[in-house]
Amino acid sequence: MRYHSIDIGEGRYGVYFPDTMKLIKGNSATLMLLDKIISNESLEKIKEDGFLVSHEEYYNYRKMLGEGITHELPLRDKKHLGELIIHVSNDCNMRCLYCYGNGGCYNMKREFMDEETVIETLEKMYKIYPKIDLINFFGGEPTLNLNVIKAACAYVRANNKETILGMVSNGTYASKELLDIINEYDFKVTFSVDMQSMQDTLRPMVGGKPSFETVLKNFRYLKKYSSEPSGIEVTYTEMHRQKGISPADLVKEVRKIFGNIPMIFNPVSSCDEKLDIKDLSCFGESIEQLKGEPKLYSTTSFVQSVLLRLAEKNIKYQFCASGFGKTAVSTKGDIYPCQAFLGDENYRFGNVKDTLDVLKSSVIKKSDEMYNQNKVINGKCKDCYLNTYCHRCIHDNSLKTCDVGVSPDDMCEMQKDVFDRVIRNKLS
Numbered sequence: 001m002r003y004h005s006i007d008i009g010e011g012r013y014g015v016y017f018p019d020t021m022k023l024i025k026g027n028s029a030t031l032m033l034l035d036k037i038i039s040n041e042s043l044e045k046i047k048e049d050g051f052l053v054s055h056e057e058y059y060n061y062r063k064m065l066g067e068g069i070t071h072e073l074p075l076r077d078k079k080h081l082g083e084l085i086i087h088v089s090n091d092c093n094m095r096c097l098y099c100y101g102n103g104g105c106y107n108m109k110r111e112f113m114d115e116e117t118v119i120e121t122l123e124k125m126y127k128i129y130p131k132i133d134l135i136n137f138f139g140g141e142p143t144l145n146l147n148v149i150k151a152a153c154a155y156v157r158a159n160n161k162e163t164i165l166g167m168v169s170n171g172t173y174a175s176k177e178l179l180d181i182i183n184e185y186d187f188k189v190t191f192s193v194d195m196q197s198m199q200d201t202l203r204p205m206v207g208g209k210p211s212f213e214t215v216l217k218n219f220r221y222l223k224k225y226s227s228e229p230s231g232i233e234v235t236y237t238e239m240h241r242q243k244g245i246s247p248a249d250l251v252k253e254v255r256k257i258f259g260n261i262p263m264i265f266n267p268v269s270s271c272d273e274k275l276d277i278k279d280l281s282c283f284g285e286s287i288e289q290l291k292g293e294p295k296l297y298s299t300t301s302f303v304q305s306v307l308l309r310l311a312e313k314n315i316k317y318q319f320c321a322s323g324f325g326k327t328a329v330s331t332k333g334d335i336y337p338c339q340a341f342l343g344d345e346n347y348r349f350g351n352v353k354d355t356l357d358v359l360k361s362s363v364i365k366k367s368d369e370m371y372n373q374n375k376v377i378n379g380k381c382k383d384c385y386l387n388t389y390c391h392r393c394i395h396d397n398s399l400k401t402c403d404v405g406v407s408p409d410d411m412c413e414m415q416k417d418v419f420d421r422v423i424r425n426k427l428s
């Protein structure tokens with residue numbers, strides 16, 4: 001049984017119960033009472049000590065504190081995949097400085113997926129996972145291979161699958177052909193962008209030319225004739241911080257340009273000295289300024305994500321969905337846990353050209369292994385008050401600590417700082 005308290009001023013506390021993800025307001029007497037309950041003092045003794053607590057309240061506190069909860073993994077639906085990422089292009093027309101795929105090729109040959117491979121991918125993956133929520137076309141830059149995207153969309157719809165179709169694009173290409181795909185297949189588009197001054201430095205074209213004007217023009221063109229792009233992705237780096245741009249400044253500046261559409265905002269995952277953020281306290285410090293900012297999401301804990309996750313009360317047993325909720329297929333048909341592991345032989349699940357039986361048993365076995373990594377009861381996270389809530393990129397973990405299951409200390413401190421500040425803002 002456990003709790004975490006956050007001082008919200010004037011003798012009041014936010015009390016967070018990690019095992020049940022409940023949040024209440026209390027005072028110092030509440031904390032004393034909880035300590036007594038945790039040390040298994042009886043209700044009678046607690047009353048004798050002067051606490052006015054009813055039988056019902058006493059047992060309610062025990063429940064919130066997590067009495068009897070063991071955090072065994074819930075059974076998972078092995079026929080359901082949240083997101084299938086299909087790398088239709090292993091090349092890109094940009095060279096973003098923070099690209100974790102080495103200019104889109106993931107240290108492999110720069111090439112495109114062919115139509116036969118994409119259809120085989122869909123046939124096999126739908127046999128392994130009859131229900132796939134989202135197919136995300138990815139790269140490199142996916143618009144470099146629109147014909148294969150089109151063939152895949154046609155296959156999905158011809159087979160009456162209810163999967164959402166979409167892509168993450170660098171925004172350098174927009175055309176009538178893309179609009180037709182958007183409108184015919186209800187195809188969702190997310191643009192990766194930055195504010196103007198940083199976009200041209202951090203997200204240049206191959207050869208170094210600036211990209212911002214092209215991306216903005218394409219964004220406006222698609223918006224004029226469709227409901228897309230329906231999302232943007234923004235990455236915060238040390239270079240922003242060095243220029244005095246805080247995470248809040250970046251969110252607000254990008255919003256001024258691209259409007260109030262859902263934004264995924266993440267700290268960079270990089271070991272490059274110039275890009276890896278030296279001091280993550282800027283995230284916590286931005287919280288106050290982003291208090292009312294709507295539609296702002298992050299894979300790390302950041303503003304809206306904290307409140308959403310608390311509202312869902314959905315315990316996160318794993319750091320992220322890599323390998324069991326998400327799976328990526330390379331241009332050659334090799335299957336990996338997610339896009340970040342592309343090309344890493346240690347994480348290859350198989351190839352779509354393998355026989356269905358061989359592929360299925362390998363995918364299920366390896367995705368089980370990833371699902372079974374329960375951080376709530378294991379390793380460094382076991383004793384942390386954020387362990388039922390925390391979300392981390394396991395690939396970033398492996399880059400920074402050489403262990404997918406261990407988050408770097410500065411990232412943990414940042415997550416705790418952001419969490420406590422969001423709770424304080426909400427309750428005070």
Ligand code: SF4
Nearest residue numbers: 381384387390407412
């Ligand atoms: S803050 Fe760090 S130790 Fe705590 S749950 Fe998250 S990753 Fe684990």
Ligand code: SF4
Nearest residue numbers: 320322338393394395
């Ligand atoms: S490892 Fe990183 S990129 Fe892959 S699913 Fe997890 S958070 Fe996303």
